[in-house]
Amino acid sequence: MNNNEIIAKYLPAHADVKINNNFIAFEIPHSSLKEIVCDLYRKHNLPLKTITAADEREENGCFKIFYAFGAPKENIFVAPFIRIESSEEFPSLTSEIHEASTYERKIKTFFGLNPIGHPNPRTLILHENWPNGLFPLRKDFNWQTRPAEAKEHFEFYKIEGEGIYEIPVGPIHAGIIEPGHFRFNVAGEEILNLEPRLGFVHKGSEKLFEILPLEKKLILSEKISGDSAFSHSLAFCQAVESLGGINVPERAKYLRVVYAELERLANHLGDIGFIMLDTGFNFGGANGSRLREMIMQINERLTGSRFLRGVNIFGGVAKDINRQAADKLMEDLENIVNDFSEVIEVAENSDSLLNRLKGTGIVTGQIAKDHGVTGVAGRAGGSKNDARKDFPYAAYDKLDFQIAVEETSDVYARFRVRIKEVYSSFEIIKQALENLPEGAVNAPLAAVNLTPNAQALSIVEGWRGDIVYFAMTDARGNISRVDVRDPSFLNWTAAGHAGPGNIVPDFPLINKSFNLSYSGNDL
Amino acid sequence: MENIINWTIQILLLPALSPLCVGIIRKIKARFQNRQGASVFQPYNDLWKLFHKDEVISSDASWIFRFAPFAIFGATLAVSASLPIFASFLSNNFTSDILAVIYILAIGTFFLALAGLDVGGAFGGFGSSREMTVSALAEGGLLFSLLVLSFMSGTTNLFSISGTIDSLPLASLLPVVLAFLGFFIVLLAETARFPFDNPSTHLELTMIHEAMIIEYSGKRLALIEWASANKLLIFITLGSSLFFPIGIAHSMGVIAIAAAILFYLLKVLVFCVAVAIIESGIAKLRLFRLPDLLLFSFILSVIALGLII
Numbered sequence: 001m002n003n004n005e006i007i008a009k010y011l012p013a014h015a016d017v018k019i020n021n022n023f024i025a026f027e028i029p030h031s032s033l034k035e036i037v038c039d040l041y042r043k044h045n046l047p048l049k050t051i052t053a054a055d056e057r058e059e060n061g062c063f064k065i066f067y068a069f070g071a072p073k074e075n076i077f078v079a080p081f082i083r084i085e086s087s088e089e090f091p092s093l094t095s096e097i098h099e100a101s102t103y104e105r106k107i108k109t110f111f112g113l114n115p116i117g118h119p120n121p122r123t124l125i126l127h128e129n130w131p132n133g134l135f136p137l138r139k140d141f142n143w144q145t146r147p148a149e150a151k152e153h154f155e156f157y158k159i160e161g162e163g164i165y166e167i168p169v170g171p172i173h174a175g176i177i178e179p180g181h182f183r184f185n186v187a188g189e190e191i192l193n194l195e196p197r198l199g200f201v202h203k204g205s206e207k208l209f210e211i212l213p214l215e216k217k218l219i220l221s222e223k224i225s226g227d228s229a230f231s232h233s234l235a236f237c238q239a240v241e242s243l244g245g246i247n248v249p250e251r252a253k254y255l256r257v258v259y260a261e262l263e264r265l266a267n268h269l270g271d272i273g274f275i276m277l278d279t280g281f282n283f284g285g286a287n288g289s290r291l292r293e294m295i296m297q298i299n300e301r302l303t304g305s306r307f308l309r310g311v312n313i314f315g316g317v318a319k320d321i322n323r324q325a326a327d328k329l330m331e332d333l334e335n336i337v338n339d340f341s342e343v344i345e346v347a348e349n350s351d352s353l354l355n356r357l358k359g360t361g362i363v364t365g366q367i368a369k370d371h372g373v374t375g376v377a378g379r380a381g382g383s384k385n386d387a388r389k390d391f392p393y394a395a396y397d398k399l400d401f402q403i404a405v406e407e408t409s410d411v412y413a414r415f416r417v418r419i420k421e422v423y424s425s426f427e428i429i430k431q432a433l434e435n436l437p438e439g440a441v442n443a444p445l446a447a448v449n450l451t452p453n454a455q456a457l458s459i460v461e462g463w464r465g466d467i468v469y470f471a472m473t474d475a476r477g478n479i480s481r482v483d484v485r486d487p488s489f490l491n492w493t494a495a496g497h498a499g500p501g502n503i504v505p506d507f508p509l510i511n512k513s514f515n516l517s518y519s520g521n522d523l
Numbered sequence: 524m525e526n527i528i529n530w531t532i533q534i535l536l537l538p539a540l541s542p543l544c545v546g547i548i549r550k551i552k553a554r555f556q557n558r559q560g561a562s563v564f565q566p567y568n569d570l571w572k573l574f575h576k577d578e579v580i581s582s583d584a585s586w587i588f589r590f591a592p593f594a595i596f597g598a599t600l601a602v603s604a605s606l607p608i609f610a611s612f613l614s615n616n617f618t619s620d621i622l623a624v625i626y627i628l629a630i631g632t633f634f635l636a637l638a639g640l641d642v643g644g645a646f647g648g649f650g651s652s653r654e655m656t657v658s659a660l661a662e663g664g665l666l667f668s669l670l671v672l673s674f675m676s677g678t679t680n681l682f683s684i685s686g687t688i689d690s691l692p693l694a695s696l697l698p699v700v701l702a703f704l705g706f707f708i709v710l711l712a713e714t715a716r717f718p719f720d721n722p723s724t725h726l727e728l729t730m731i732h733e734a735m736i737i738e739y740s741g742k743r744l745a746l747i748e749w750a751s752a753n754k755l756l757i758f759i760t761l762g763s764s765l766f767f768p769i770g771i772a773h774s775m776g777v778i779a780i781a782a783a784i785l786f787y788l789l790k791v792l793v794f795c796v797a798v799a800i801i802e803s804g805i806a807k808l809r810l811f812r813l814p815d816l817l818l819f820s821f822i823l824s825v826i827a828l829g830l831i832i
Binding site: 165166167168169173174175176189276278279280281282283285286287290350352353355356503504505506507508 | 552555556557558645648649653717718721724725726727728729737802803804805806807808809810811812
């Protein structure tokens with residue numbers, strides 16, 4: 001399908017269209033926002049990838065809000081946008097499209113634009129000590145500003161009644177995990193309501209993306225969520241490559257697949273172990289960590305970095321894998337997979353383990369759909385979405401693999417999806433190494449010149465789910481805005497719904513089965 | 524004179540050995556996980572370290588929080604002096620009764636639960652609530668399993684029981700084994716081991732014992748840690764000296780006592796290995812399934828009782 005057909009299929013007639021590669025942006029008036037966006041979401045059933053704002057008051061005298069949808073298979077992104085000129089308000093879509101809620105809250109918090117009609121426009125991410133009326137992503141906010149403590153108050157959802165009490169947990173935990181606060185409303189041991197409150201690792205990353213020089217932006221993208229360093233930098237590189245019209249050599253595309261799958265393997269192996277450990281199944285826990293460490297050491301051997309940092313560069317990758325290293329890699333991976341199969345066999349034969357995993361932390365289909373649950377958690381509930389198939393990037397369109405799907409949507413399903421993906425990652429690496437084309441591993445670039453006034457959207461299926469980067473340039477061809485949407489941003493909203501109906505001591509296990517990023521959510 | 528030596532050994536042996544017991548279980552668990560593991564003497568180092576540390580006590584804490592560790596530790600000392608460890612001929616008619624021992628231990632649990640509630644933190648509260656649920660349900664199994672022995676030997680004095688059980692005919696082995704199975708489940712519950720509790724977890728929300736003591740630090744924490752190690756060895760000793768009193772010394776004599784201590788150490792080692800294997804091989808039970816297991820322990824004891832009456 002070419003661009004004209006896409007435009008005819010999804011866009012209203014006479015739309016003023018602006019195209020950059022596979023990103024189609026068109027302005028729509030406030031009045032028809034609801035109708036057009038709901039059409040894309042419901043009638044065309046396109047997945048909503050991100051809603052984000054940009055402050056263009058200096059250049060164009062307005063804020064813009066983009067509603068970016070992806071058209072799977074066609075690998076094209078359709079993004080209607082509205083201009084906000086005189087007021088600081090925009091119509092909220094939350095009552096129509098539930099997953100818009102957190103995006104709109106984020107826009108309100110960081111841009112000071114009010115979503116009119118939003119049922120619950122509380123601030124998101126920024127702490128109650130951040131002063132009201134100070135909006136960090138507006139261009140006139142200096143990134144070095146150090147505001148005074150505001151000591152505002154944050155209202156948690158509260159359930160009242162006889163015998164119901166609250167358990168505040170975190171942000172400091174007994175184990176070494178990222179900081180986040182969880183507020184439970186509990187009757188005895190049963191969870192009635194659970195609200196995660198995040199933002200404790202807010203680092204101003206999106207602001208820094210506007211400030212730092214281009215090569216530093218790349219390093220920043222590796223630090224958005226440390227366990228997904230490669231996937232995040234890949235998503236950012238792809239966005240920049242799209243804006244700069246850079247062609248990536250074939251060999252680099254295959255290598256990107258290999259590294260991305262190594263990252264997935266390391267994290268899935270670790271997670272599978274931790275899920276078992278959290279039920280107290282020590283054997284599985286110890287072996288998960290051991291297998292993960294073996295992949296990390298492979299990463300270090302291939303690239304010099306256990307977390308695959310510094311591997312992605314604009315136009316390709318910095319580290320090649322020669323024939324000898326590829327053979328050694330295949331040999332090691334085969335051993336690891338055999339080892340892994342033995343561990344899983346023991347685990348699947350342990351009744352006490354399966355009893356803890358099955359039926360725990362179910363996210364019902366409607367809740368998952370409304371919150372736009374993505375990645376492992378989404379596929380555990382039967383949603384057949386995988387950016388590697390839907391929006392193929394790098395060399396995934398040339399490789400043969402299946403999307404791992406489970407139906408039960410409980411901890412066990414998320415556990416199983418990870419196991420299946422370990423096997424499929426192994427197969428993908430094998431195919432990629434066998435078909436590795438000869439040639440350069442990166443495009444020789446003297447300088448990166450980006451198209452002015454353009455937008456690009458890039459999706460990478462990280463090990464948690466799809467990582468979305470939206471980048472746009474100003475009139476001089478500098479990156480003026482980068483919106484990062486880690487899969488955790490969506491899945492956190494649903495993780496809260498996995499709690500009610502379960503008992504308090506099962507929550508750590510449920511949380512671990514999602515294993516969401518705090519850093520990637522808080523940005 | 525000999526009596527003084529015997530009683531010195533009797534009183535000191537258990538608290539001196541208990542940290543080693545914890546160390547051995549940890550070591551075996553580590554080996555099961557392909558890990559090297561810390562030395563078996565690490566719990567002694569931990570206690571030494573904690574005894575030399577300052578404490579942080581919440582300003583909301585009352586005298587109960589300050590006093591509880593001494594009560595808990597004291598209770599385990601009193602019980603360890605009342606158990607037949609290596610000699611059945613020693614006699615202690617004050618605290619060595621089945622009911623006395625069970626309820627002195629319960630005093631320790633009571634103060635532990637109170638201390639968990641005292642500071643008012645969320646974790647201490649649910650830790651205490653869970654502990655009370657578990658120990659209330661475990662009480663029946665414990666009492667009835669020991670009652671089986673008491674009926675068989677016609678006495679409630681622990682020293683006398685250990686002196687008579689191994690001279691019983693082979694036919695009475697079945698009720699002893701059934702009662703022991705019931706007792707062993709209670710052992711796991713009372714000493715905060717799998718599948719009831721995870722002594723090595725870092726997850727606040729799943730804890731029982733660790734949640735109650737989460738506010739303790741320094742010297743008081745050392746006392747509580749030592750007391751829970753004592754409690755573990757107390758239950759192991761109950762299991763080994765009452766249900767299987769093989770090798771226990773029935774009369775005074777250096778060789779008999781030395782052999783009895785050796786036998787005792789062997790039996791303790793077997794118990795430690797069993798606990799470590801259980802902890803390595805299974806996952807923890809869901810909290811709401813714990814009562815079923817404890818009820819099972821109670822039923823086993825009742826069947827054993829039915830067999831002998």
